Amino acid sequence: MAHWMKNLKVQPNSTSLEEARKRTFEFFRLACRSIPSIMEIYNLQDVVSPSQLRSTVASQIRKNSHVTNPKVIDMLLFKGMEELKNFVDHAKQRHHIIGQYVVGRKGLVQDLGPKDEGISNFLKNFYNSKYS
Template identity: 70%
Template sequence: MASVMLKNVRVPANSANLEEARSRTFDFFKMVCRSIPKIMDIYNLDDVVTVSQLRSIIASEFRKNSHVTNTKVIDMLLFKGMEEFRNVVEHSKQRHHIIGQYVLAREHLVQDAGAKDQGMSEFLKNFYSSNYF
């Protein structure tokens, strides 16, 4: 099952221009979106998140780097994304890793930490707030 999804996953050569890097990014995004139902079956995520919610979470992860225009940086991000995808598909992660990393909103983590910050020094509050992202 994992080998079927991974047969097209290769480390890309360096992109010649921004348009080629953009095309590779869209192709990778489409491949990830097509594999979401299988991933949900592998990790039994049906009770936690829907396919459309997981797709929008993944799309937001891609949008975080939409400002990048350097082709070498885009290629590096694609490589890291493909490695992460490979780890997910090959079941190198456990269910709670997927839920914590992709399903839970990062805002909830920051809000929960704000409740715990009462009684802490200003230095620790600044330290913890800078390391949540």
């Protein structure tokens, strides 16, 4: 486990939307700092780049940008921190990460281009499905 992950403690509830936003940015920075470790732990260099994983983290955070209740934001941050800790503690398997955060979140599928024209419609639909 990375040394900066060992001292994580559950913070008290945010008192305002500004404080919750600040914590969100802190979580994003923490997640980005953990990407090199995660890439090494799960040997992801052959399937995704660090910048693609950063983009996935950012899109996951942006997905909840409409939330304005600090208590809900705190709950989402807690869940995100739990997920990040599971990655760093190697509590997930490689195929879970690839399926959920690389292929399943349109991480690599969006890069399909003319070179991929030979892919069957079945595979294109599979890559775009919720079951990948």
